[in-house]
Amino acid sequence: MSANGGKSHGRTDGRTHDGEPGGDPAARDTGPDGPGGGTSRPEGQGRAPASGPATAVAKGGRGALLGAMFLMATSAIGPGFITQTTTFTVRLGAAFAFAILVSILIDVAVQLNVWRVVGVSGRRAQDLGNRVAPGAGWVLAALVLIGGFVFNIGNVGGTGLGLNAMLGVDAKIGGAVSAVIAIAIFLSKRAGVALDRIVVLLGVLMIGMTAYVAIVSHPPLGQALRSFVLPDTVDFLSITTLIGGTVGGYITYAGAHRMLDSGVTGPENVGPITRSSVLGVVVTGVMRIVLFLAVLGVVAGGVALAKDNPSASAFEAAAGQVGLRLFGVILWAAAITSVIGAAYTSVSFFTTARTSARTRNLLTIAFIALSAVAYLLIGTAPVTLLVFAGAFNGLILPIGFTVVLWVAWRRRDLLGGYRYPRWLLAVGVLAWLIALYLGWSSLAAVGSLFS
Numbered sequence: 001m002s003a004n005g006g007k008s009h010g011r012t013d014g015r016t017h018d019g020e021p022g023g024d025p026a027a028r029d030t031g032p033d034g035p036g037g038g039t040s041r042p043e044g045q046g047r048a049p050a051s052g053p054a055t056a057v058a059k060g061g062r063g064a065l066l067g068a069m070f071l072m073a074t075s076a077i078g079p080g081f082i083t084q085t086t087t088f089t090v091r092l093g094a095a096f097a098f099a100i101l102v103s104i105l106i107d108v109a110v111q112l113n114v115w116r117v118v119g120v121s122g123r124r125a126q127d128l129g130n131r132v133a134p135g136a137g138w139v140l141a142a143l144v145l146i147g148g149f150v151f152n153i154g155n156v157g158g159t160g161l162g163l164n165a166m167l168g169v170d171a172k173i174g175g176a177v178s179a180v181i182a183i184a185i186f187l188s189k190r191a192g193v194a195l196d197r198i199v200v201l202l203g204v205l206m207i208g209m210t211a212y213v214a215i216v217s218h219p220p221l222g223q224a225l226r227s228f229v230l231p232d233t234v235d236f237l238s239i240t241t242l243i244g245g246t247v248g249g250y251i252t253y254a255g256a257h258r259m260l261d262s263g264v265t266g267p268e269n270v271g272p273i274t275r276s277s278v279l280g281v282v283v284t285g286v287m288r289i290v291l292f293l294a295v296l297g298v299v300a301g302g303v304a305l306a307k308d309n310p311s312a313s314a315f316e317a318a319a320g321q322v323g324l325r326l327f328g329v330i331l332w333a334a335a336i337t338s339v340i341g342a343a344y345t346s347v348s349f350f351t352t353a354r355t356s357a358r359t360r361n362l363l364t365i366a367f368i369a370l371s372a373v374a375y376l377l378i379g380t381a382p383v384t385l386l387v388f389a390g391a392f393n394g395l396i397l398p399i400g401f402t403v404v405l406w407v408a409w410r411r412r413d414l415l416g417g418y419r420y421p422r423w424l425l426a427v428g429v430l431a432w433l434i435a436l437y438l439g440w441s442s443l444a445a446v447g448s449l450f451s
Contacts, residue, residue: 067196
């Protein structure tokens with residue numbers, strides 16, 4: 001996503017020096033297919049020679065796929081992710097392990113299908129929606145934009161709270177500074193490379209610091225391991241909440257769209273695409289597990305967590321002031337990567353392959369700036385608005401995933417003749433049923449706002 005949108009000298013595969021698709025119109029989409037049309041070209045037309053994609057994955061594409069994988073994971077790991085995990089651990093204890101395991105399995109089923117269809121087709125989700133049913137892509141894009149913007153206000157607020165816990169900085173000042181840092185990434189001349197490296201670095205940092213707190217809190221590992229398969233209780237609300245928070249809303253497409261913009265597409269790249277989609281969910285799952293263990297160790301020790309900020313209370317109880325500062329770092333890293341992921345993915349639903357990298361970056365910067373201004377004016381997203389946006393996010397998964405499964409089942413032409421695995425389609429249908437349940441729950445949430 002090079003800010004200058006130019007080609008790299010000496011390259012013949014049509015990609016820029018930072019791994020973004022190049023500006024060669026012959027290799028890009030030139031047809032209007034709704035918002036963010038993507039690379040809608042017949043299979044084989046405008047592609048690099050057979051050795052091109054393989055070389056891209058071997059050299060530059062690996063970094064792009066790693067960045068896409070961590071963008072998906074870190075987009076899911078936001079302030080809400082931390083609060084949810086802490087709350088359910090306090091309420092369910094070790095039994096929460098089973099909910100984590102089930103949610104990871106369903107998340108894998110969803111992302112396997114989303115990445116496979118988007119990657120093989122070389123088209124963004126909204127483009128596929130418009131190909132399947134005219135206007136469906138517009139609906140999906142509008143839902144992503146509304147949900148992404150409202151939650152990004154909360155994400156900016158999370159960065160402020162993180163810096164407050166870390167350094168004692170006023171939360172609003174911290175939010176404004178963090179927004180400027182996020183904007184600076186997209187002002188870089190090699191924004192694509194900067195984005196990939198930063199989300200990987202912050203993702204590893206979050207997991208490492210949380211793992212340290214998990215170790216010093218001395219959780220009952222035996223009880224936790226047993227509860228992964230034999231829980232004392234099964235809480236379906238926690239399972240559906242985790243699924244919605246991990247593959248709901250814009251998060252569903254964050255990694256797949258980043259992969260698409262990096263140029264790693266086509267049936268020849270099915271292997272790397274599949275591995276990256278699974279590993280992205282695994283990264284999220286690892287973070288969820290170590291956070292669960294950190295809080296479980298504190299709760300099992302009989303510590304009563306503060307109701308206003310149970311997560312910070314748990315870290316402080318486990319490691320004192322050091323733990324509290326670490327919590328600040330983790331919360332800030334989780335929030336700023338979610339700011340980046342929400343902005344990047346929301347904009348990807350309203351741009352096409354013909355949109356220059358500079359224009360995409362400017363739109364992403366505007367999205368972050370507006371989110372920051374909204375946060376500074378109102379403090380954070382109002383609770384009612386967050387619930388309303390959450391309901392929209394709950395609708396994105398069933399609508400978008402229906403399109404994905406239909407393309408896999410009936411639109412082989414959009415996959416360039418690729419034969420979609422029946423087992424993967426069957427797994428996707430099972431996950432789709434869960435998505436329908438989440439969507440129905442979201443509609444109920446909307447109804448409660450007006451009752």
